[in-house]
Every structure is written in C-alpha cells, then in structure tokens.
Amino acid sequence: MLRDITLGQYYPTDSVIHRLDPRVKLTATLLFIVSMFLFHSFLGYAVAGICLAVVIVISHVPFRFMMKGLKTIWFLLIFTMIFNIFLTDGTILFQWKFIKISQEGLLTAAFMGLRLFFLIIGSSLMTLTTTPNQLTTGMETGLRWMKVIHVPVHEIAMMMSIALRFIPILMEETDKIMKAQQARGADFEEGKLMDRVRALVPVFVPLFVSAFRRANELAMAMEARCYRGDNGRTSMKPLKYAARDGIAYVIMVLFLVLIVFTDKIAALIF
Amino acid sequence: MIKASKLAYEYIRRDEEGNVEGIVRALDGVDLDIKSGDFVAILGHNGSGKSTIAKEINAILEPTEGVLFVNNYDTSKEENIWDIRQSAGMVFQNPDNQLVASVVEEDVAFGPENLGVPTDEIILRVAEALEKVGMTAYRNSSPNHLSGGQKQRIAIAGILAMKPKCIVLDEPTAMLDPNGRKEVISTIHELNKKEGITILLITHYMDEVVGCDKVIVMDNGKVVMQGTPREIFSRPDEIKKHKLDLPQVTELADELAKEGVDMPKGILSIDEFVEAFTSRYAGK
Numbered sequence: 001m002l003r004d005i006t007l008g009q010y011y012p013t014d015s016v017i018h019r020l021d022p023r024v025k026l027t028a029t030l031l032f033i034v035s036m037f038l039f040h041s042f043l044g045y046a047v048a049g050i051c052l053a054v055v056i057v058i059s060h061v062p063f064r065f066m067m068k069g070l071k072t073i074w075f076l077l078i079f080t081m082i083f084n085i086f087l088t089d090g091t092i093l094f095q096w097k098f099i100k101i102s103q104e105g106l107l108t109a110a111f112m113g114l115r116l117f118f119l120i121i122g123s124s125l126m127t128l129t130t131t132p133n134q135l136t137t138g139m140e141t142g143l144r145w146m147k148v149i150h151v152p153v154h155e156i157a158m159m160m161s162i163a164l165r166f167i168p169i170l171m172e173e174t175d176k177i178m179k180a181q182q183a184r185g186a187d188f189e190e191g192k193l194m195d196r197v198r199a200l201v202p203v204f205v206p207l208f209v210s211a212f213r214r215a216n217e218l219a220m221a222m223e224a225r226c227y228r229g230d231n232g233r234t235s236m237k238p239l240k241y242a243a244r245d246g247i248a249y250v251i252m253v254l255f256l257v258l259i260v261f262t263d264k265i266a267a268l269i270f
Numbered sequence: 271m272i273k274a275s276k277l278a279y280e281y282i283r284r285d286e287e288g289n290v291e292g293i294v295r296a297l298d299g300v301d302l303d304i305k306s307g308d309f310v311a312i313l314g315h316n317g318s319g320k321s322t323i324a325k326e327i328n329a330i331l332e333p334t335e336g337v338l339f340v341n342n343y344d345t346s347k348e349e350n351i352w353d354i355r356q357s358a359g360m361v362f363q364n365p366d367n368q369l370v371a372s373v374v375e376e377d378v379a380f381g382p383e384n385l386g387v388p389t390d391e392i393i394l395r396v397a398e399a400l401e402k403v404g405m406t407a408y409r410n411s412s413p414n415h416l417s418g419g420q421k422q423r424i425a426i427a428g429i430l431a432m433k434p435k436c437i438v439l440d441e442p443t444a445m446l447d448p449n450g451r452k453e454v455i456s457t458i459h460e461l462n463k464k465e466g467i468t469i470l471l472i473t474h475y476m477d478e479v480v481g482c483d484k485v486i487v488m489d490n491g492k493v494v495m496q497g498t499p500r501e502i503f504s505r506p507d508e509i510k511k512h513k514l515d516l517p518q519v520t521e522l523a524d525e526l527a528k529e530g531v532d533m534p535k536g537i538l539s540i541d542e543f544v545e546a547f548t549s550r551y552a553g554k
Contacts (some may be wrong), residue, residue, distance in 0.1 A: 132372075133371075133372060133373065133376070161370075161371065161372065162370065164372050165369070165370065165371065165372040165413075168414050169366055169414065214364075214366070214367045217362065217364060217367040217368070218367050218368065218370070220325075220330060220362070221360075221362055221367065221368035221370075222370060222380075223330065223355070224328050224330065224355055224359070224360040224362075225355070225359070225370075225380055225381040225384060225428065225429070225432065226352055226355050226356055226381060226384040226385055226432070227380070227384045228352070228384065232386040233383055233384060233386060234382075234383050234386050234387055234388060234389060234392065235383055235389065235392075236375070236376065236379035236382075236383060236389060236392040236393060236396065237376075237389075238389055
C-alpha cells in the first residue's frame, strides 16, 4: 500500500550502529567522504574498504540490501569509468585508430569507480541505520551553530519533518485523483510521451490546490498549538551523547590517522 | 471563561489591485457568556459564522468590532495570544491536516514543546494525555496507520498536553464514520465530566448536541436561539426556520404530536420517548 512507503530506506535491526547518536553518524559520514580524497594508493583503498566492511558487518544490514541503493547510480558509475579509461593519457596498452587505452587510464578508472562505490555505500549506510526523524533531529541539534551565520536550521528541520509526514498522504491523494480522472476517461498509460505528460496536468492541478489548502490548515493548527519558531522551544527527546558515541568519535579519529599513515607508507614503498 | 459582547467580524474580499470588492459580515453583534466547566454546543448551517467564532476564540482572527475575553485575556491584544492559545486549545475538522509529527507521541509533545515545558514534564504530560483519550497503546505508531476517530483523539491529546482550561472543537466529527464520531464525542464528554474542562463543540449533527448543558444556535452571523437542548428542541418550527434538523427521536415525537398523538415536546432520547409513550398508552 502507498501509505506504507518509508522514505530513505531505513532498515531496522538492533545494532550498535543503529543506536548511535545521529550526530555521530552524520559526522562519520562526512569524515568518510572527506577521507576518500586523502589517499591515492591501493593500500589506502584496501584499508578504507576493510573499515567500511567491518562497519557494515556490525550494522547487521544485509549487503544485498545496500546494493539496491546502487541501482540508480550504476549508470553514472560506468559512465565515469569509461571516460577515465579513454581520456587519460599515458603508457599506451592498446590503440585502434583514435581510441587509446592507457595503463594510467585503467588505473584511474578503477580508483574512480572504487571511490564512488565507497561514497555511495558509506552514505547509504547512514540512511539505512538512521530513521528520517532521527536524522532531522540530528541535523537540527548538530548544526545549531550555523544559526550564527543566519542559516535557519530549525526551520529547515521542521520543513523536513513535515514533508516526511505529508509525503504518504499526498501520495495517497495522487492515487485517488488519478483514479477519479480515470473513471472519467483519462488515459495515463497510452500515447506518446508528450500525450502522457499532458494527461498528468489534470492530476497535478487538483493535487497542488489540495496541497496548498492542507498547508494553510496545518499552519493554522500549528499556530493554535502555540508554535512560534524555536523561540524558547524545548524537546521531548533531546539528543544526549552516550559512552558509545564517544568511542565512535575516537574510532573516527583513529581511522583518519590510519588512512593518512598508510598513504605515506605506500608512497615510501612504491 | 469566554465572554463576548457585540462581537463582529468582517471578511474583506479584495480584487487583484487590492481594492475592496465586497465585505462579508461573518459575525454580527454576538454576545456570549460561557462559564467554566460548561459543555456548550454551537449549531448552525454552513456559513452561519460558527467556525469564525472558533477562530476568534483562538485569537487566529482579531475582532473587527466588539470585545472577546478568553480566560480573562482580551483577544484583541497581541501580547495575549500565546496565553489565550494555551488556555483555549482548538481541534480542527480534518484530522490529517492538524497532526505535525510522524510519530503519535511526538505529535502530542508538539504543544508543550512550543510552550517551553521541561523535558521530564513533557514526558509525563504526553503519557497522561494519551491515557485520558485511551490511545496509550499507539504511542509509537505513525498517524498514517490510525483511523479518523483515533487521529482526532490524538489531536485532542495534543491539546490536553498543553493543560488548557477550555477546548474548542470545530466540527471534529464531520469527516469521521459513525464509530469514529462516537469515540470522539464520548471522549470529550468524559474530559468535561472528569477533568472539568470547558468544551465548546461546533457541529451540525443534532444528535451530538443532546448531552450538552447549553446550545447556541447561529444563523447569518447572529445568535438566534440559546438554551438547554430540551428548550431548543421544543421549538421545532423555529429550528427548521434556521435550516437545521431535529434529532430523529424528537422529529418522530413532533410528527406524532401533529397527528394528534399525545406526546410532550422536547424529547431527546429513545428511552425518554419510550417512557413517555408507554406511560400514556400502555394497556390501551
């Protein structure tokens, strides 16, 4: 059913990774992404890969489930790799007319591919182990300092959580409107692309009208419940760091040191 | 608790250049006096101004003329609005469009969070509010999985957690099925009796009005009838003049009386009807 759709593909298990503070996971993901650009050797990739694999095993999320998230990115991944193979200059291994494949090209392609793969798996590990709600609170609390530079952190977080609440409702409504239009003879499945796009207009117009009406009513209901931005607002579930979160931060620092260190060693050896 | 005198509100329609196109007087010289602990129903057909009154009480709209006091706060003063909204909570018609969070307990906590209540106290209040509306078992569910009646009870719990003195319900049952309607109505009756919370129920279902202390009938922005349900429903012709119906039993008794059957006026429940009928005609 449409109403069961969850955003972000959260995979519930009771692992330590799931129980970590969302702020820790946000920082870790960010650090992991940055670390991807700190090394250039096979040894570095091996270390990062092993660390990532260990975290995946601890999280109890099946690896097959993670690959699902890659589905939409395959194209980009292969595209980048092909470009790198053919457009990098260096020692030529194979040549046919203007097409050249160089040793360096193959190497960069492999590195690029691995790097993208790690990035995607690393960040989807966060969305798989954190509920959208936790992510929102994590962002709100963790990025609170950005208010100093006038970023409306609370408002953005509030918008995100309201969007999460209303996505299933609006999906259901779209379904209802489409059925109503179909009952009156609308055809969404046949015809050329342009015809099909045009057929969606009578779906989106009422959907937008109703979304605005909902927004208006919701705003009134929120005001009636004394909502006035984050002026003096408290929270029922404020985020609190536990011991495991501290350990996670230490591990993160160790990981960074390890990555930089292996890269230095690799540079010495090769 | 709620006092209004000569209250008026005008909706001003403007064209694209901002010129006044027309003025609709939604409220026109309304006097109200609702006492603490009362259960009052406001009746009226569409466009009678009953929803406007609710928005006035919650200080969402400011009076055009006249004065309105809620819990001794003047609603026309900007600095009072948060105190007014805390003391007179409001439940709206559409259950989907008034729940903010995607988890039940977080939604109930929304009000107290806005008021700046400390964390421990919020947890207590949420548990208590859910208990009072009988929804404790659903505290970790998503509102999308609940029925309309349950969602409305969550909305009521969200208001209760703000510890209001009065709850204004603007057609809370209009979008519910008969079961959901019963759930909501019995919940608010219980809150009125056990907690002493003043209830202002705006509705156009006559059957919901029967158990109230006082009924106010509105038409065209004016209060046209006031009294106990029995007094109001003893005047069927007047009720129908304001485009409203009688409760089914009352209607039946009234029709019978017109045909020459000896029935008293203002019968409100099936039991009363049976009692009145048998006491007159048993054994004949």
